[in-house]
Amino acid sequence: MNTTTRTTGLLALALCGLALIGPSWAQAVEPFALYEDWHGADYMRGDRWSGAIDSMPEFRHAVHGHKLSMHLRSEGATAANAGTLLQHNRALLSTPTLVTQLLAEAEVHRIEVIGCAANPAPSIIRAVALTLNRFSDGPVPATPGSLVGDYLARLQLVRASNSADPDGVLRLQGRLFHCLDAGCIATTTVAAVDFPDAIALGQRVQLQLIWDAPNNQFLVALDNGALQPLPYPAPANARPSVVPLADVRQSGVTANCTTIATVVDAEAEIGRVFTNAAAVVP
Numbered sequence: 001m002n003t004t005t006r007t008t009g010l011l012a013l014a015l016c017g018l019a020l021i022g023p024s025w026a027q028a029v030e031p032f033a034l035y036e037d038w039h040g041a042d043y044m045r046g047d048r049w050s051g052a053i054d055s056m057p058e059f060r061h062a063v064h065g066h067k068l069s070m071h072l073r074s075e076g077a078t079a080a081n082a083g084t085l086l087q088h089n090r091a092l093l094s095t096p097t098l099v100t101q102l103l104a105e106a107e108v109h110r111i112e113v114i115g116c117a118a119n120p121a122p123s124i125i126r127a128v129a130l131t132l133n134r135f136s137d138g139p140v141p142a143t144p145g146s147l148v149g150d151y152l153a154r155l156q157l158v159r160a161s162n163s164a165d166p167d168g169v170l171r172l173q174g175r176l177f178h179c180l181d182a183g184c185i186a187t188t189t190v191a192a193v194d195f196p197d198a199i200a201l202g203q204r205v206q207l208q209l210i211w212d213a214p215n216n217q218f219l220v221a222l223d224n225g226a227l228q229p230l231p232y233p234a235p236a237n238a239r240p241s242v243v244p245l246a247d248v249r250q251s252g253v254t255a256n257c258t259t260i261a262t263v264v265d266a267e268a269e270i271g272r273v274f275t276n277a278a279a280v281v282p
Contacts, residue, residue, distance in 0.1 A: 105271030115161025116257030174220035
């Protein structure tokens with residue numbers, strides 16, 4: 001029997017629903033400054049954002065209803081019962097070398113995750129994820145565009161096809177990865193935080209990801225909860241990242257399967273986005 005999770009939530013919200021989340025976040029390394037407020041725009045500003053996607057049947061990031069709507073859908077390959085397909089739908093901040101902290105208001109409305117019983121690797125949807133990549137201990141000279149040696153910090157709302165949680169429940173994970181190949185497909189996990197909170201569809205949350213460079217750690221938090229550390233060894237911060245990243249994204253890991261159509265699918269909305277003041281594009 002294949003492992004399947006299918007959940008649908010209402011897409012209609014009050015017009016300003018996400019914007020009503022107040023500034024109740026945990027204390028950051030420095031005060032947060034507003035980077036983007038979708039109330040003032042009906043499009044993504046090219047000087048603040050750029051988009052990147054992998055080839056997939058369906059994707060979207062567009063502004064409507066005073067929120068950024070993001071959608072990712074991907075199906076697994078059918079030639080084998082081994083391996084997975086990783087794809088992303090990314091909204092990248094235009095000033096990644098200046099971003100040291102990132103906060104986003106988010107709400108997930110729909111997820112679908114179908115795995116394959118014959119494939120030991122589950123399908124996984126990261127319905128909303130924040131990413132920061134600021135330093136590297138990779139080879140010198142570095143290969144342009146290669147992530148080898150880069151350290152990638154992520155805070156992600158996740159659902160796997162083999163989850164034991166009830167339908168409609170996501171989990172929040174903080175992860176710090178060391179990239180082992182050019183595309184950061186192969187990684188080692190340097191630090192991890194699993195939040196105990198069950199996040200339901202339609203639940204409005206604030207996600208925080210902060211680089212605390214003086215203390216050799218990233219910090220992650222949910223809403224106004226305590227900041228949780230993702231530490232790394234001081235020598236890891238040897239030089240700036242070869243491929244600096246600061247983004248709000250969706251990611252799908254779809255298990256390959258010969259017998260059924262495996263799927264990852266998520267729709268989410270992003271409200272206001274905050275960074276450290278130096279990264280704000282006026």
